[in-house]
Amino acid sequence: MRVLVIGLGSIARKHIAALRNIDPEAEILALRSSIGAPSCDGVRDIYDISAIKGTKIDFAIISTPTSEHLRSLMAARELDCPLFIEKPVHHTLECESVVRELMSSGVLTYVACNLRFLDSIRFIKNAVETRGVAVNEVNVYCGSYLPEWRKDADFRKVYSSVPEMGGGVNIDLIHEIDYLYWIFGIPESVVKVLRNGSSLGIRAVDYANYTMDYGNFCASVVLNYYRRDYKRTLEIVWEDETWLCDLARNMVVRTSDGQVLFRSDDSILDTYEAQLRYFADLVRNNKKESFNTVGDALSVLKICLDDESER
Known part of the structure; x- marks a missing residue:
């Protein structure tokens, strides 16, 4: 298997590690933006995509910063190969025409929202x-607490804090909106509050609150960058009882009596290999559609960015 990686940051290295577990003999190439960029062992650097035109690429992984996704998509589509795209598909709706072109082209696409693989x-x-x-x-x-995400960097300067780079909880933590879309579909309407008035003092959105109306029920979503004690939960209030899904512990309990309804020893980190294995299987079997295409990702992005009249 020959795989091109576009963008060789920390998330790309997770995907590369997963790929090596799946196929130890995989040939991995990386499209680099500059000759002086740090290399990765066992990965062959290239500096112009034209250098591999005519070479069979089994699929490409797009893991550039979010603000560069559109440029990366435009470059990768010239290869006419399946695309594994780190979430989100982009940070603005500038990507819409390219997404439409990709969907009509029949190219296999998958936008990597790995929480769909959490047990x-x-x-x-x-x-x-x-x-x-x-x-x-x-x-x-x-x-969660943004200053602790990357302890070797000034949190005010990383992409999460910079709107122009695709930062902000409404984009950075798009996973929560994505899995609701996966489970329940597109809501009938959305009311949102996006703000950045916390003590973090960053320009990007550090608090997001969505009320998503599904007709028979509403889903409330709260996201933030400033909570020191990490909490990631999904609560389902059924007609007969209430369940609490703790994503960090990968378990589901019934709140009335604390009974554990489901528990897994896997963690969120294990989902990276699971999703790449899923995509590699789609490629091997010549499938033409994934369960999270660029079209799906565009729908989720519109929930995060648009008012309901534009969906």
């Missing part, structure tokens, strides 16, 4: 589809 989220999705009990309310919360 506890999959347990919840299966329950929603099969349990036969009405959902009355959904509450999602994700709060």
Whole structure:
């Protein structure tokens, strides 16, 4: 298997590690922006995509900063190969025409929202589809402390803090909106509050609050960058009882009595290999569509960025 990586940052290195577990003999190439950029062992650097035109590339991984995704998509589509794209598809709707072109071209695309591979989220999705009990309310919360994300860097200067680079919890933590879209589909309407008035003092959105109306119930989503005690939960208020899914612990409990309904020993880190294995299997089997195409990712991005009239 020959794979091109566009963007060789920390997330790309996670994907490369996963790829080597899946296929130790994989040939990995990296499209670099400059000759002086740090290399990665066992990865062959190239500096112009034209250098590999005519070479069979099994798929490309796009893992550049979010603000560079559109440029990377435009470069990668010249190779006419399957595309594994780190989330989100972009940070603005400038990408819409390119997304439409990719969808009409028939190229296999997958936007990497790895929480779809977390066992506890999959347990919840299966329950929603099969349990036969009405959902009355959904509450999602994700709060963590941005200054501790990258302890060797000034948190005010990393992309998460810079709107022009695709920073802000509404984009950076798009996973929560994505898995709601995966489980429940597109909401009928969305009301949102986006702000950056916390003590972090950054320009990017550091607090987001969404109310997503699904007709028979509403889902509330709260995201922030400033919570020191990490919390990542999904609460389902059924007609008959309430379940709490703790993503950090990969478990689901019934809140009335604390009974554990589901538990997995895997962690969120394990989902990176699971999703890449899924995509590699699609490529090997010559599949033409994934369960999170660029079209799906565009729909999720519109929930995060647009008012309801533009969806």
